[in-house]
Amino acid sequence: MRIIRAADCLVMPWKNGGGTTTEIAVAPEGASLDNFDWRISMAHVGQDGPFSSFPGIDRTLSVLTGSGITLAFGDGERVRLDRSSAPYPFAADRAVDGVLVDGPIDDLNVMSRRGRWRHRVERLSGAGVLTAAEGLLMLVARKGDWLVNGAALPAGDNAILEASGHVELVVRGNEAELYAVWLTMKTRGTLS
Structure with a gap:
């Protein structure tokens, strides 16, 4: 078992530049946002806006703090997530905007490369x-x-x-x- 301390996690900008994320782990080690096989991170979402698109990636989102977020997908589907919601899986290359319910949230993102x-x-x-x-x-x-x-x-x-x-x-x-x-x-x- 390998422990990853919170203090050792990398803070970096979102792929779309709209905020920051704390990278917990990525494979292969040192992979960029364009070539990872899998990635686990936490993000602070302080305002409404589009999610970064990750072609060929599957994502699961979990709300850690705050009142929640509504995922407004480009095809019209809307999903509301809060702290009591089960982790929600979706394709990370689907167009989606995040609409905050009542103030900022922190979330856990797990992403893996589809097919691998x-x-x-x-x-x-x-x-x-x-x-x-x-x-x-x-x-x-x-x-x-x-x-x-x-x-x-x-x-x-x-x-x-x-x-x-x-x-x-x-x-x-x-x-x-x-x-x-x-x-x-x-x-x-x-x-x-």
Whole structure:
């Protein structure tokens, strides 16, 4: 397990220049916004505006703080997300504007290159056991002091586990929130 401290994460401008994002992890390491295989980041959204377009990328968005955001897609679909919403997956090359519900938000973005990687995001609020059957498991600790297989993971920090198997999560404190991100490389011949 490798711990990624919040203080070590890279803050950079959005692809469209409309704000900043904190990059938690990217593969391959050092990849740009145009050539990553997968990327996990947090963004502060302070005003309404278009999302950056990422051709060939699948994205999952989760609201971390604030009242929420409405995703207004170019085809007319509208989806409202708030802190209680499940992580929402969509194609990152779809035209979409973000319309804030009532003030700024912070969000978690998970992106993977379609055809090479796939991802799944789950929000957890208590202790348990996760199974990382293959690929990578990234843990984003938001609230509470977590133990991951006995190792400390304080709120704000992140962990990436490269080995498959069971992951035991224990949390201390009344308020707990952790995002689990499963990243799996697609193999040749996979049709999904």
